[in-house]
Amino acid sequence: xxxxxxxxxxxxxxxxxxxxxxxxxxxxxxxxxxxxxxxxxxxxxxxxxxxxxxxxxxxxxxxxxxxxxxxxxxxxxxxxxxxxxxxxx
Numbered sequence: 001x002x003x004x005x006x007x008x009x010x011x012x013x014x015x016x017x018x019x020x021x022x023x024x025x026x027x028x029x030x031x032x033x034x035x036x037x038x039x040x041x042x043x044x045x046x047x048x049x050x051x052x053x054x055x056x057x058x059x060x061x062x063x064x065x066x067x068x069x070x071x072x073x074x075x076x077x078x079x080x081x082x083x084x085x086x087x088x089x
Contacts, residue, residue, distance in 0.1 A: 011049040013041040
Protein backbone atom coordinates (compact mmCIF):
# COMPACT_ATOMS: atom_id res chain seq x y z
CA UNK A 1 0.00 0.00 0.00
CA UNK A 2 1.27 3.46 -0.81
CA UNK A 3 0.21 6.46 1.22
CA UNK A 4 0.96 9.85 -0.28
CA UNK A 5 1.12 13.33 1.19
CA UNK A 6 -1.68 14.78 -0.97
CA UNK A 7 -4.36 16.52 1.07
CA UNK A 8 -2.48 16.19 4.36
CA UNK A 9 -1.15 19.71 4.74
CA UNK A 10 -4.42 21.51 5.35
CA UNK A 11 -6.60 21.96 8.42
CA UNK A 12 -10.27 20.94 8.30
CA UNK A 13 -13.09 22.30 10.43
CA UNK A 14 -15.89 19.74 10.82
CA UNK A 15 -19.11 20.54 12.62
CA UNK A 16 -20.50 18.15 15.19
CA UNK A 17 -24.14 17.11 14.63
CA UNK A 18 -26.63 19.12 16.73
CA UNK A 19 -28.97 16.18 17.21
CA UNK A 20 -28.71 12.41 16.78
CA UNK A 21 -29.46 10.97 13.37
CA UNK A 22 -32.74 9.17 12.79
CA UNK A 23 -34.36 7.11 10.06
CA UNK A 24 -36.71 8.90 7.68
CA UNK A 25 -40.19 7.34 8.02
CA UNK A 26 -40.92 7.47 4.27
CA UNK A 27 -37.65 6.37 2.65
CA UNK A 28 -35.82 4.80 5.59
CA UNK A 29 -32.67 6.84 4.94
CA UNK A 30 -30.58 7.87 7.92
CA UNK A 31 -30.26 11.62 8.41
CA UNK A 32 -30.59 14.54 10.75
CA UNK A 33 -32.55 17.74 10.92
CA UNK A 34 -29.65 20.01 9.92
CA UNK A 35 -27.04 20.11 7.18
CA UNK A 36 -24.24 21.51 9.38
CA UNK A 37 -22.70 18.06 9.76
CA UNK A 38 -22.17 17.96 5.97
CA UNK A 39 -20.09 21.17 5.94
CA UNK A 40 -16.28 20.99 5.90
CA UNK A 41 -14.19 24.15 5.91
CA UNK A 42 -10.53 23.87 4.87
CA UNK A 43 -7.71 26.19 5.96
CA UNK A 44 -4.05 26.35 5.01
CA UNK A 45 -2.78 26.88 8.58
CA UNK A 46 -3.84 25.90 12.07
CA UNK A 47 -3.92 29.56 13.11
CA UNK A 48 -6.40 30.43 10.34
CA UNK A 49 -8.74 27.64 11.44
CA UNK A 50 -8.58 28.68 15.09
CA UNK A 51 -9.10 32.35 14.24
CA UNK A 52 -12.19 31.48 12.16
CA UNK A 53 -13.65 29.33 14.95
CA UNK A 54 -13.06 32.02 17.58
CA UNK A 55 -14.45 34.78 15.34
CA UNK A 56 -17.70 32.85 14.82
CA UNK A 57 -17.90 31.55 18.43
CA UNK A 58 -17.52 27.91 17.39
CA UNK A 59 -16.22 25.51 20.02
CA UNK A 60 -13.20 23.75 18.57
CA UNK A 61 -10.66 21.05 19.33
CA UNK A 62 -7.41 21.25 17.36
CA UNK A 63 -5.80 17.86 16.84
CA UNK A 64 -2.19 17.89 15.68
CA UNK A 65 -1.28 14.95 13.48
CA UNK A 66 1.31 12.48 14.79
CA UNK A 67 4.73 12.61 13.15
CA UNK A 68 5.04 10.30 10.17
CA UNK A 69 7.55 7.49 10.24
CA UNK A 70 9.48 6.85 7.06
CA UNK A 71 11.02 3.42 6.70
CA UNK A 72 13.00 3.19 3.46
CA UNK A 73 12.52 -0.14 1.73
CA UNK A 74 14.06 -1.68 -1.31
CA UNK A 75 12.40 -4.10 -3.70
CA UNK A 76 15.67 -6.03 -3.89
CA UNK A 77 15.39 -6.84 -0.17
CA UNK A 78 12.57 -9.27 -1.04
CA UNK A 79 15.15 -11.54 -2.71
CA UNK A 80 18.10 -10.94 -0.36
CA UNK A 81 20.11 -13.91 0.88
CA UNK A 82 19.85 -14.40 4.65
CA UNK A 83 16.48 -12.73 4.85
CA UNK A 84 14.84 -13.00 8.31
CA UNK A 85 11.18 -13.13 7.22
CA UNK A 86 9.62 -16.17 5.60
CA UNK A 87 9.28 -16.18 1.82
CA UNK A 88 5.69 -16.22 0.66
CA UNK A 89 4.36 -16.30 -2.88
